[in-house]
Amino acid sequence: MEWKSLLGGTALALVAAQAGWADGEACGKVRIADGGWTDIAFTNATAELLLGALGYESEQTLLGLDVTYVSLQNDQIDVFQGNWRPVQDEQYKSYFDNKHVEVLGTNLAGAKYTLAVPDYVAAAGVTSFGDLAAHAAEFDRRIYGIEPGTNQMLIDMIAADRHGLGDWKVVESSEAGMLAQVARAVEKKEWIVFLGWAPHPMNVNYDITYLSGGDIEFGPDLGSATVWTLSRPGYAAECPNAAKLFANLTYDIDFENHGMQRIMGDGESPPDAARAMIAAEPARLDKWLDGVTTLAGEPALPAVRAALGL
Incomplete structure (x- = not known):
């Protein structure tokens, strides 16, 4: 599988986001796949918290893995943060080979x-x-x-x-x-x-x-696995700012372990767990929001800090 060719179009589109091009009105709602796993519940909640602060709406849909890939291909879902590799490689290889999904980046290493x-x-x-x-x-x-x-x-x-x-x-x-x-x-x-x-x-x-x-x-x-973030075909070209945010959203094992423990062990909702983890480690916002703007095209970092009370 030629990952470089898959990333090429996305990389070009993300340059647009770095240049400060705000997303159009059609990008204002982001449709996110929820695989029903606590790790993706936490990472999706983190993404939704940031999207809301940036002026986007978001919607999560609970889907099985097979349906998730079909939904990305058919433009029914925009983003999926749960592409575990190599365990999903062979089963879903055709989606990558036929460009039915696009890669936005790696969100977790060392899994x-x-x-x-x-x-x-x-x-x-x-x-x-x-x-x-x-x-x-x-x-x-x-x-x-x-x-x-x-x-x-x-x-x-x-x-x-x-x-x-x-x-x-x-x-x-x-x-x-x-x-x-x-x-x-x-x-x-x-x-x-x-x-x-x-x-x-x-x-x-x-x-x-x-x-x-x-x-x-x-x-x-x-x-041993890495977890990748996927999008529907053409998403990064159509919505470069939102795609840039998802490309920036990288986590680590310790951060996710603690966030998931808040949900599973402490009984917090995924949004509350995400908010607490960001409040505990606000420096992560610098990387996550690098080259990103609000939906209206304003600087992202001060908008998110204000929205989250940081």
């Missing part, structure tokens, strides 16, 4: 995404994908996943009988449903294998071990 078990299960000898089949009875031949459309790599793994798991089942529910199952298992010291990832408060709330050996399914280094 990971693969199967995990509680530490007491790892201590009993399960530290890799290859160890699972020997303990099928303890796991009840079940792998706990999240939303349908997000677990395809596991479904394909079972269909191909990789790692001897051909008679296993992926339990699809939601992030919250999966974590509730993990919490019940950990409380009773029962065996469970589930999708784990960072950033996420699960890494703080539970003692877990990520399984090695899942390179085919999730990529090397325990599913």
Whole structure:
């Protein structure tokens, strides 16, 4: 896949934003995909908070991953902050090859995404994908996943009988449903294998071990990942200022872990968590708003600081 060619048109459009070209009225409402995950709930809330301060309206729509890509292609959604790579690369390769989506930039580096078990299960000898089949009875031949459309790599793994798991089942529910199952298992010291990832408060709330050996399914280094921000085709050319904001919106593991903990552990709403994290680290605004204006074309940083009371 030629990422340079995908980025070329976007880069040119972002030059327009840096030159101070305000977006037109048609760009005033930004349609954002919500994948139903707490990390994207937090990053989307952060984006919405900034967009509102800049004079934009925004609308989030809860969509499965498959529908998200179709919606970007069909001009029903403008932006998606949840393109995890390499785990989504093969399944959605055609969207990039056919230019049905565009890349705005990387929003998170150092993430990971693969199967995990509680530490007491790892201590009993399960530290890799290859160890699972020997303990099928303890796991009840079940792998706990999240939303349908997000677990395809596991479904394909079972269909191909990789790692001897051909008679296993992926339990699809939601992030919250999966974590509730993990919490019940950990409380009773029962065996469970589930999708784990960072950033996420699960890494703080539970003692877990990520399984090695899942390179085919999730990529090397325990599913080491970067998260990219995508847009519908032509968005950066049509709305360069909003696209520039999303290109600037980069996070880190620690920032997202704490923001997600506010939502999942402290019960804050995503907007309240985003506001609290920005208030705690206001220096991030300098980078996020570099080369960005309000919808009306005024300087962004003072407008956002005033709107957020900073």
